[in-house]
Amino acid sequence: MRMSPYFFRMKADIISNLNPVPDKSQNMHLIRSVLTTVLFLTFSATTVASEFLFDLSEGNHQQTATTAEQLTYGKWPVQLTDGIENRLETGKTLSLALPGNRYIDSKIQGSIAQAGLLRNKAADETRIATLEKGQGTVEIYLRKGKIAAMLVLDMENDKAYKAEFDLSGAGLLVEQDPDQFYCVRYPAVSPATQDAAPDIAETAPTPDLDTLKHLQSKPGVTNILYINYWGGSYTSPAWNDGNTINYTPFSQDADTASFSDKERHDMWLGWAEAAEDYAPFNINVTTDAALYAATPEKQRVQLIATTTCDWYKNCGAGGVAYVDVFGWGDTYGTGWVWNEWSSSLGMTLSHESGHQMGLSHDGNPDRTYEGGHGDWGPIMGGPFGKSYVQWSKGEYPGANEKEDDLAIIRDAIGEISDEAGDNPGSAMKLSLPVIEQKGVLRPEGLGKDIDVYSFYLPASATVNIRIGPPLGILGEKMGTSLSLKAQLISASGALITSLAPSSPPSSNILQETLPLASGHYDLVLEPLSYDPDWNTGFGEYGNGGYYSFTIEKQRGPDLVATSKTTARQLISAGQDITLVSTVANLGDAEAAGTTLRYFIAESPNVTQNNPEAPETQQVASLAPAASVEVTQSLSVSQNLSNGHHWIASCVDPVSGESQTGNNCSKGVEIVVASGTCDNAELIIDQQVFSSYHFLKSPTAITLTDSQVIKNGELYIESPDVQIGQEGTSFSVESGSIFSITSAVPDCP
Secondary structure, three states: OOOOOOOEEEEEEEEEEEEEEOOOOOOOEEEEEEEEEEEEEEEEOOOOOOOOOOOOOHHHOEEEEEOOOOEEEEEEEEEEOOOHHHHOOOOOEEEEEEOOOEEEEEEEEEEEOOOOOOOOOOOOEEEEEEEOOOOEEEEEEEEOOEEEEEEEEEOOOOEEEEEEEOOOOEEEEEEEOHHHOEOOOOOOOOOOOOOOOOOOOOOOOOOOHHHHOOOEOOOOOOOEEEEEOOOEEEOOOOOHHHOOEEEOOOOOOOOOOOOOHHHHHHHHHHHHHHHHHOOOEOOEEEOOHHHHHHOOHHHEEEEEEOOOOOOOOOOOOOEEOEOOOOOOOOOOOEEEEOOOOOOOHHHHHHHHHHHHHOOOOOOOOOOOOOOOEOOEEEOOOOOOOOOEEEOOOOOOOOOOOOOOHHHHHHHHHOEOOOOOOOOHHHOEEOOOOEEEEEEEEOOHHHOOOOEEEEEEEOOOEEEEEEEEOHHHHOOOOOOEOOOEEEEEEEOOOOEEEEEOOOOOHHHOOEEEEEEEOOEEEEEEEEEOOOOOOOOOOOOOOOOOEEEEEEEEEOOOOOEEEEEOOOOOEEEEOOOOEEEEEEEEEOOOOOEOOEEEEEEEEOOOOOOOOOOEEEEEEEEOOEOOOOEEEEEEEEOOHHHOOOEEEEEEEEEOOOOOOOOOOOOEOOOEEEEEEOOOOOOOEEEEOOEEEEOOOOOOOOOOEEOOOOOOOEOOEOOOOOOEEEEEEOOEEEEEEOOOEEOOOOOOOOOO
């Protein structure tokens, strides 16, 4: 027997542990195991005789059932040891005897100046102890110097116990559902079991690392959800028994030192999906470590996406986080995400952060995590690979959790204001062009939302229009939360064109080129499920998120000429020049066939007003974004004087082209020499280099280290450079500025 002063002592003659035995052919029945034991929760200190504060007769044991999971938990009367609240200093060990004759020890690590995971329990201070063998915590809630409550999380066995005490120290220890406090066993998704994830869409971004490290969904918003992809170390009494966790960066393979294109795409997509799920709310979803560090701890939470889970008892789970911790500081404000594939990463980020906001799991009678149906799934279930993933209030068939997800998140972090009116009279006025304008439609669970925009055309025009959810526009087929309806309406109320909701999101897009008369137009956007039947689709409660639209007058074709030949060319009189050019159509309409011409100038700024070379090339018609490469040999040097000249290619404008200032390439420099300059020499550190050409330069040249003059280009390899010809030389110090005003014989 342990001989130590007791935090409290309780004796239970009967402990009932009731577990469900599913049997579809019979009524659900329960097997009762009756155990006789003595349960001790003790405060370990100097060994002294035990002090029994109460006796519990056989009839005092109570039961309570939780309908959601059909489990029955026990209750045991307890009585605090007189004055124990004065002996809870940091470093003390608490010995606990839990149901099943299992003893565990925990050590007080410190305290926080508020309630812990029992958010609704008034407390001035919470002492936090960590289990010394196995994972878990003990929270002791103090109110006006007295112990008001206690929470035991035995994560090693996925058990939880809560006790509340009156002023006399009497209370009940009640077994709890551990999912009320942390995400117990969120499913992992591996390549072998995941729904088939599509290849990276051609239009989807693969951001560079610097961009990826600074993503923000709502810059300037003070509440922060930080997605930590970057690796590091973390220490908190809430995890790993207070021991430091060294964790790797996000990775989908054995290489954790760099990110592949697919990893960078999937990291972006995970952020984008979570950002859309929180689009209606007052929170900035970010990957910026500096922003997280600069945010007050009661306005932030983080999710660490990593491969490191060996410290966690349920290593192999998809993720884990504590429940209802936003605004409660850093002790519990970090969660973990281990699902790394595109069909699960974004959904896991939203799921675990949903716990941090206060949400519980969405399940059904057979599963803790509802996977959804058709193309839909609930965020707080396991909706892996679904096209539409939304917050829920348990409207799907068999739902066992009816909580109002949207209201709970709104209470935790607030919501943003509506950016556009809901009728033509309050419409947001646009000035064209509008390129990828982004907005948010609130789901019906936060209040019905319609966004109306208006624009005016002073004259008839051909207009390009594209509307849809941003992820769908980028070619992504899963993870969005908005099924969108759109209408373009004239001032008379006539419907010009419309977008009907559809699945997958990549099909929920309107992209048209429309001839429009002068006048006013309204663009009306609203959430609308593509299938409102809850057996096969979803309703409007959680249907909301980001939309994007582009409206611009058609620019017509826009031909641009560029030179692939960029290096200076040194030729002799009469020698041909080869010029390689590219002609591209950067407009939004087809460009008719045209002619590519070549012009010569005495400066780099070549235009079609300069003298023209006799050679030309025909260019076939080009669709928008198409290009063609043209190689042309030019015999112009026989008509040019010795020295410097510039040649550019220019494409003739075509019908409908309004932007013609980019029809000419930059000039390519050519140097016509009257001789071969074979005797020219360059001496560097007394080493002679022959057959170099030294050219006259009208501008000063700054010499730097590691350069050499060769083929008309200026380089220098050492601090002291000698340039000479036939015994005549001069020296130039590194960093000096000079101009070559004379040249070796027969060289320009």
